Amino acid sequence: MDRTLILVKPDAFARGLTGEIIARFERKGLRIIALRHMTLARDLAETHYAEHSERPFFGELVDFITSGPLVAMVLEGPEAVRAARQVIGATNPLEAAPGSIRGDLAIEMGANMVHGSDSPESAACAPRTSRRSSGARPSS
Numbered sequence: 001m002d003r004t005l006i007l008v009k010p011d012a013f014a015r016g017l018t019g020e021i022i023a024r025f026e027r028k029g030l031r032i033i034a035l036r037h038m039t040l041a042r043d044l045a046e047t048h049y050a051e052h053s054e055r056p057f058f059g060e061l062v063d064f065i066t067s068g069p070l071v072a073m074v075l076e077g078p079e080a081v082r083a084a085r086q087v088i089g090a091t092n093p094l095e096a097a098p099g100s101i102r103g104d105l106a107i108e109m110g111a112n113m114v115h116g117s118d119s120p121e122s123a124a125c126a127p128r129t130s131r132r133s134s135g136a137r138p139s140s
Ligand code: ATP
Pocket: 052, 057, 061, 090, 091, 109, 110, 111, 112, 114, 115, 116, 117, 118
């Protein structure tokens, strides 16, 4: 069994689509083993997206992911990383297949609804990250 970190990003949470998104992962056959409603602190967001720190859109990416509450969860299942990314769809919602979350529910690259780990190694950091109390604050 593999694990993957999923973030229902602030755009999806604000649109009231958290339940719809969770249902899609559950229907795929992935099981929720941890789930938390939170707002990411800036330092944790910068760590989360560290691989993109040199890219021109890094500042906007961090602004966006810290802009409001989100739902973070760890899903478990066979090939969980690949399975979740298939459910999520391509990074650009206009290139994501119909039937995927981004293909069905989003238009803009900067507001693409969901994050999914891109490797089992990055997913392995997730439970530690989500337990780091200094990096997260409860949201009301
Ligand atoms: P995520 O990591 O959020 O699940 P992803 O793995 O599909 O998305 P990444 O390449 O890791 O895509 O990019 C992280 C995020 O950065 C994307 O979700 C998108 O919002 C933003 N992004 C990626 N490429 C670009 C780009 N060329 N221009 C603007 N924003 C981008």
